[in-house]
Amino acid sequence: MYRIGELAKAFEIKSDTLRFYEKQGLLAPSSRSSSGYRMYTEQDKQTLSFILRAKAVGFSLADIKSLLSIEVDKANSVCADVKALVNAKLTDIEVKMAELTRFHISLQRLADACCGSAKSAEHCTVLEALESDVDQVRHEHHH
Incomplete structure (x- = not known):
């Protein structure tokens, strides 16, 4: 114990x-x-x-609760039950990966558009993009 x-x-x-x-x-x-x-x-x-x-x-803990209920009652469960949980989790992960890829592309655009200099942020491309639409940012330097 x-x-x-x-x-x-x-x-x-x-x-x-x-x-x-x-x-x-x-x-x-x-x-x-x-x-x-x-x-x-x-x-x-x-x-x-x-x-x-x-x-x-x-x-997730909810998924694990379902898996545990199958684990303790294997005789009355089928592999398809477990596979359904795994496939649902795979779909969740794929959706999250697509979202992260979109974030990455948008942030990369912002980083590329910013000159990163010591100039005033009055005409900062990143701030301007966040005020309008990040995905429309073009590689433009304001000088």
Whole structure:
């Protein structure tokens, strides 16, 4: 059995994180000691490891809750259930990547359009672009 601090330390996380997972219904201590400490079993340790691995590949806590419910009831679940969760996460990531690419292009345009000199910012292309439309910025230096 592990006390909350021992389990947290083993995974290099804070005890607060374990309390948060408990509140979210992801991981509950198997018992409490006579002095009221949360006590975790080896199985709880494996569940925590599963949660942290799933988080590391981008699953949200809600996704992880779904994965855990499949994990504990594998016999009554099918691979398609798991694959659907993975595919939904892949779609989310692709949308985020497209958004980041748009941000990158827009910021690169701003950076390219700015002379970066010690001149007054009165005619700063970056500020002007943010006042109008970043995506319309052309490579123009105001001198």
